[in-house]
Amino acid sequence: MTLRDIEEGQTAQIVRVRGSGPFRRRLMEMGFVPGETVFVQRYAPLRDPVEFVIKHYHVSLRREDAAFVDVVLPSAEGDGAAFTGRMGQRRRRRGWHTK
Template sequence: MKTLKDVEIGKTATVVKLHGEGPTRRRIMDMGLTKGAEVYVRKVAPLGDPIELTVRGYELSVRKADAEFVEVE
């Protein structure tokens, strides 16, 4: 299983499934990371956290802990 945390800088991935439950899952979905969404990894902060993404035409910063809940292909 490949997660959003594992995607390299400059690559695009497609969301396959969301893991987690409750408020965490809802927050991830509210940010636009839903099944079928294309995600471009723009850059990673110097210490590795957070990850900056482009999703649905806007920039989004996601913590690595949250990125582990997003399965991609």
């Protein structure tokens, strides 16, 4: 599973950043390091790019780039909810996610 597949309002944990060279280093330097938790704040009006919250700041990635970040969903739903608050849960139920 990659960051590309995570829905609006969900939280995931980074396992690994693929790619190489400056591309990969840039992603990592902006905080996308293994172990870090990422919250998907919103998709742009045209569904790309995506706004994430990582290391307590907001950053946007294109979905094609987000596909280089391998993630897992935390097993306990509670983690995500505590982080995202109610807004995230409401979004999730609406299910705006498309592939």
